[in-house]
Amino acid sequence: SSSSSSSSGACASALRGSFEELRRLASSPNGREALAAELRLCSPLPHSFLPTLQGLELYFSMAIDTLAMANYPYPSDYITSPGLLLPPWPLHVACQHLMGGGGPGEEGKEGGGAKISMARRLLLASNVLYNVSGTLPCLSLPEDDTYDGIWDYQWCTETLPQESYFARDGGSRDAFPAAHWSAEEVDAHCTRKYNVTPRRGWIAALYGGAEGLRKGASNIAFSNGGMDPWSSGGVLHSLSPSLPSLFIPQGAHHLDLFFSHPADPPSVVQVRAEELRLMASWLGLPPRVTHAPHHVTHSPEHVIETPEHVIEGSEHVIEGSEHVIE
Numbered sequence: 506s507s508s509s510s511s512s513s514g515a516c517a518s519a520l521r522g523s524f525e526e527l528r529r530l531a532s533s534p535n536g537r538e539a540l541a542a543e544l545r546l547c548s549p550l551p552h553s554f555l556p557t558l559q560g561l562e563l564y565f566s567m568a569i570d571t572l573a574m575a576n577y578p579y580p581s582d583y584i585t586s587p588g589l590l591l592p593p594w595p596l597h598v599a600c601q602h603l604m605g606g607g608g609p610g611e612e613g614k615e616g617g618g619a620k621i622s623m624a625r626r627l628l629l630a631s632n633v634l635y636n637v638s639g640t641l642p643c644l645s646l647p648e649d650d651t652y653d654g655i656w657d658y659q660w661c662t663e664t665l666p667q668e669s670y671f672a673r674d675g676g677s678r679d680a681f682p683a684a685h686w687s688a689e690e691v692d693a694h695c696t697r698k699y700n701v702t703p704r705r706g707w708i709a710a711l712y713g714g715a716e717g718l719r720k721g722a723s724n725i726a727f728s729n730g731g732m733d734p735w736s737s738g739g740v741l742h743s744l745s746p747s748l749p750s751l752f753i754p755q756g757a758h759h760l761d762l763f764f765s766h767p768a769d770p771p772s773v774v775q776v777r778a779e780e781l782r783l784m785a786s787w788l789g790l791p792p793r794v795t796h797a798p799h800h801v802t803h804s805p806e807h808v809i810e811t812p813e814h815v816i817e818g819s820e821h822v823i824e825g826s827e828h829v830i831e
Contacts, residue, residue: 519623
């Protein structure tokens with residue numbers, strides 16, 4: 506939710522409204538028929554209410570979540586497939602659709618964003634990812650609503666974090682619908698699908714959590730991006746001088762590990778320079794000369810900020826960017 510709020514508070518509100526309309530329409534047979542038309546589904550929706558709703562909510566939630574991970578400042582096919590490029594700042598593009606902002610695409614054909622239902626806006630937003638090729642005539646929902654492949658299996662064996670199972674309260678700070686999986690429901694799903702059950706606590710027992718890192722690790726830089734939803738589970742405070750935390754306000758999913766690009770925001774340029782400096786010091790090498798901006802500042806936690814791109818508070822509100830929807 507913080508990533509959609511970063512684009513605009515209005516975007517998070519529109520996303521919340523889209524899911525509310527999804528629930529309203531899915532609650533009746535006539536509504537499900539209308540919903541199938543609004544979402545341009547290739548097949549009619551099932552007659553059962555709750556499985557239909559849960560599958561739709563997960564499907565569209567994961568589209569927005571993935572676009573936040575892939576919210577790079579230039580065209581990229583890292584999250585999609587080779588040659589199928591997402592636009593620059595794809596979450597911003599999805600937010601334009603959610604808010605009925607028009608622009609290139611379907612809104613113009615249908616007479617302006619104000620006439621488009623919230624369900625159709627959700628479709629257009631998710632199609633930034635799901636129909637990145639622009640060639641799909643209709644939307645095919647996955648037959649398996651836990652379609653995360655290897656990530657689903659890792660949750661079922663190690664409870665490695667996976668967004669399908671994250672609890673959401675659906676409250677005012679959450680743009681996504683409420684969702685809660687009990688341990689019994691997870692076990693039943695994992696047994697049915699893979700004939701395994703999760704080893705809860707195994708990762709923490711093996712690695713010792715943050716305290717285990719402090720005692721048994723060194724020379725690791727933990728970088729996180731403010732655009733990346735996974736940063737909520739990242740190491741956001743330095744654990745020791747040799748275990749620094751680096752923060753990239755306009756960074757999507759491990760943007761600092763990509764090749765440099767002319768559209769890179771200043772914060773990732775600065776963090777890459779700091780990472781090189783740290784590695785050189787750990788290896789006993791002379792400092793490498795870089796062209797990083799000279800106004801890099803370090804907090805005690807090594808959070809790097811610039812005057813142009815400031816992150817305020819836990820909601821990661823971004824100010825001063827031409828990519829922000831006001």
